[in-house]
Amino acid sequence: MPETASMIKEATREITLGEAVREALAEEMRRDPRVLVMGEDVAEAGTAFKVLNGLVNEFGPERVLDTPISEAGFTGIAVGAAMTGLRPVVDIMFGDFIGLTMDQMVNQAAKVHYMSGGKWKVPMVMRATLGATRRSAAQHSQSLHAWMCHVPGLKVVLPSTPYDAKGLLKSAIRDDNPVVFFEDKMMFRMKGPVPTEEYTIPLGAADIKRAGDDITIVATSSMVQVALGAAKLLEEYEISAEVIDPRTLWPLDEKTLIESARKTSRVIVVDEGYGRYGATSELASVIAEGAFFDLEAPVKRMGAMHVPIPFSPPLEDATVPTEKAVFEAAKALLGK
Amino acid sequence: MSTVAVPHSPVPNSQSPELERGLRMYRRMLMIRLFEEQVNDLYTRALMPGLAHLYIGEEAVAVGVCEALTREDYITSTHRGHGHCIAKGAALDRMFAELLGKEAGYCKGKGGSMHIADPDTGNLGANAIVGGSAGIATGAAFAAKRLGNGRVCVCFFGEGALGQGVLYEVMNMAALWKLPVIYLCENNLYNEYTHYSDTTAGDILTRARGFGLPAESVDGQDARAVYAAAKQAVDHARQGAGPAFLLANTYRFHGHHVGDVSRDYYRSKQEEQRWKAERDPLKVLEDWLAEQGVPPANFDSMRAEVQTEVDQAVQFAIAAPYPAADKVDQDVYA
Numbered sequence: 001m002p003e004t005a006s007m008i009k010e011a012t013r014e015i016t017l018g019e020a021v022r023e024a025l026a027e028e029m030r031r032d033p034r035v036l037v038m039g040e041d042v043a044e045a046g047t048a049f050k051v052l053n054g055l056v057n058e059f060g061p062e063r064v065l066d067t068p069i070s071e072a073g074f075t076g077i078a079v080g081a082a083m084t085g086l087r088p089v090v091d092i093m094f095g096d097f098i099g100l101t102m103d104q105m106v107n108q109a110a111k112v113h114y115m116s117g118g119k120w121k122v123p124m125v126m127r128a129t130l131g132a133t134r135r136s137a138a139q140h141s142q143s144l145h146a147w148m149c150h151v152p153g154l155k156v157v158l159p160s161t162p163y164d165a166k167g168l169l170k171s172a173i174r175d176d177n178p179v180v181f182f183e184d185k186m187m188f189r190m191k192g193p194v195p196t197e198e199y200t201i202p203l204g205a206a207d208i209k210r211a212g213d214d215i216t217i218v219a220t221s222s223m224v225q226v227a228l229g230a231a232k233l234l235e236e237y238e239i240s241a242e243v244i245d246p247r248t249l250w251p252l253d254e255k256t257l258i259e260s261a262r263k264t265s266r267v268i269v270v271d272e273g274y275g276r277y278g279a280t281s282e283l284a285s286v287i288a289e290g291a292f293f294d295l296e297a298p299v300k301r302m303g304a305m306h307v308p309i310p311f312s313p314p315l316e317d318a319t320v321p322t323e324k325a326v327f328e329a330a331k332a333l334l335g336k
Numbered sequence: 337m338s339t340v341a342v343p344h345s346p347v348p349n350s351q352s353p354e355l356e357r358g359l360r361m362y363r364r365m366l367m368i369r370l371f372e373e374q375v376n377d378l379y380t381r382a383l384m385p386g387l388a389h390l391y392i393g394e395e396a397v398a399v400g401v402c403e404a405l406t407r408e409d410y411i412t413s414t415h416r417g418h419g420h421c422i423a424k425g426a427a428l429d430r431m432f433a434e435l436l437g438k439e440a441g442y443c444k445g446k447g448g449s450m451h452i453a454d455p456d457t458g459n460l461g462a463n464a465i466v467g468g469s470a471g472i473a474t475g476a477a478f479a480a481k482r483l484g485n486g487r488v489c490v491c492f493f494g495e496g497a498l499g500q501g502v503l504y505e506v507m508n509m510a511a512l513w514k515l516p517v518i519y520l521c522e523n524n525l526y527n528e529y530t531h532y533s534d535t536t537a538g539d540i541l542t543r544a545r546g547f548g549l550p551a552e553s554v555d556g557q558d559a560r561a562v563y564a565a566a567k568q569a570v571d572h573a574r575q576g577a578g579p580a581f582l583l584a585n586t587y588r589f590h591g592h593h594v595g596d597v598s599r600d601y602y603r604s605k606q607e608e609q610r611w612k613a614e615r616d617p618l619k620v621l622e623d624w625l626a627e628q629g630v631p632p633a634n635f636d637s638m639r640a641e642v643q644t645e646v647d648q649a650v651q652f653a654i655a656a657p658y659p660a661a662d663k664v665d666q667d668v669y670a
Binding site for chain 2: 036062067068070072073074075076077078079080081082083084085086103104107108112113114115116117118119120121122123152153155176177
């Protein structure tokens with residue numbers, strides 16, 4: 001049974017998602033001397049988002065290592081270091097920059113284990129960001145996680161709460177495979193309950209964020225909050241929405257998604273990546289294949305508009321799914 | 337499953353370490369040469385699937401460099417990688433098995449000619465993306481330094497990789513962090529079908545020196561010269577003094593791959609003939625060994641022994657079974 005926030009014991013405080021990420025890193029670095037963090041401005045600066053503030057004070061600049069602005073180079077170094085005894089966590093400041101690392105991730109990290117007949121392993125984590133509405137324009141706002149999901153050999157994690165972020169990142173660091181961990185920039189300051197005692201969350205276990213009977217909303221990362229907001233609006237119409245967060249897009253907990261779809265018979269999938277050929281397409285297909293005879297309507301996909309993310313605030317806001325839009329889509333699916 | 341043990345040829349006189357090394361390198365170069373000739377034969381007889389990029393003509397580079405390494409040291413290799421793997425100690429039977437896509441191959445048939453990897457000999461893997469292993473090699477050196485295990489890593493790449501930006505990114509970091517990595521550029525003059533002078537501006541060594549790396553060029557047809565230069569760079573790296581860059585000037589006797597037979601449009605037959613006649617690395621080393629008193633009969637017997645080893649290895653590979661179809665989705669994740 002997947003661990004959920006509802007199972008959190010009493011010794012819990014509220015911390016931000018950024019703090020949860022930092023705690024996960026610090027705990028794993030204490031536990032395992034092979035773990036190190038590398039990236040641009042990760043040490044004294046604590047990253048551009050200040051997520052790693054103070055980490056260098058405890059672990060020193062050798063284990064919280066500032067690199068040149070060379071995403072491909074330091075990602076490649078992490079791949080080689082992971083193969084030969086370290087467990088690097090690389091920090092990609094903006095997820096848009098994963099384009100610079102693609103050969104290292106797609107042709108190297110993802111394939112080393114398979115191409116070597118299982119002999120070499122690449123236990124590394126790439127932390128990257130996603131998410132629009134920060135007024136950062138087309139090269140600092142994209143959600144490109146679907147690219148990574150497309151490649152066998154990589155695992156892809158998208159936490160939606162501080163609790164999930166901490167438990168999933170610890171599992172990602174302990175995993176013997178290259179794991180790409182996407183954090184929504186807009187969620188770093190979002191608070192949530194996190195226990196003081198240690199825990200991990202397995203990769204590949206979806207979480208039911210809200211139980212319901214009439215419609216299933218599958219959502220990832222910050223879209224989980226959007227889905228929960230929409231579910232609340234739907235309550236007023238006496239529509240009971242179930243919100244499911246896959247938490248990891250690969251491995252994917254297909255069973256939980258399909259079971260919910262079969263129960264409610266109507267499904268919306270919401271993700272901040274581009275809709276076309278995106279995560280929503282894959283999730284919708286999995287659900288359609290698995291629950292076809294129980295569905296009352298086609299699975300509805302909601303992703304980012306197929307445009308480069310614009311700068312101007314009203315334009316940018318129009319590109320991403322909102323509570324209101326999900327609410328309206330749900331009503332339409334139910335014929336209300 | 338290992339290379340068939342073949343007794344070494346009788347050796348002349350009392351052996352100086354230098355002569356012993358020369359004989360050892362000669363034998364290893366011969367293994368590569370005869371292995372590659374067998375690959376050429378397998379390929380042209382349509383027994384080998386896929387592509388084959390032969391290392392013939394460049395044997396002195398891999399062997400001279402690996403002579404300066406321990407078994408625990410790391411290498412990364414290229415699409416033209418058979419020579420590097422053999423020089424680092426790979427067994428010929430498992431090499432052939434991999435080239436034929438057999439379960440007994442180094443990568444269970446999943447890698448093939450361009451991806452041979454072997455932790456037992458420190459081979460991090462051949463890489464079919466030009467310049468693709470620069471990051472991995474530098475990362476292995478990074479880990480070696482952090483773990484204090486005294487290993488160094490040699491990153492083999494062709495001069496074509498000089499066009500890839502990631503090479504300069506990692507050289508910069510290797511210099512900043514004094515990593516024990518040697519960037520070994522094999523200039524065989526041709527980026528696939530294009531002469532390197534059409535693709536490479538300025539001076540190659542100056543590029544490395546710009547990062548503060550010691551950089552020098554060496555005659556890549558002379559195994560002893562390659563060894564001497566590599567030894568110096570390896571010692572330098574192992575002592576903690578940081579990375580180095582070596583440019584080995586060499587020549588690809590065959591085409592870019594086995595199917596590249598009509599080469600007149602990018603290089604002349606005369607040029608090829610001149611290199612083969614005057615600059616064959618086996619001949620260069622053989623001449624030196626002969627000067628040291630190794631009798632001609634010894635080369636003949638060594639060749640016969642290595643040929644037997646190659647023959648037995650290829651027979652092993654041909655007889656070996658393919659992987660079962662259900663292995664296809666194994667080893668995707670650790």
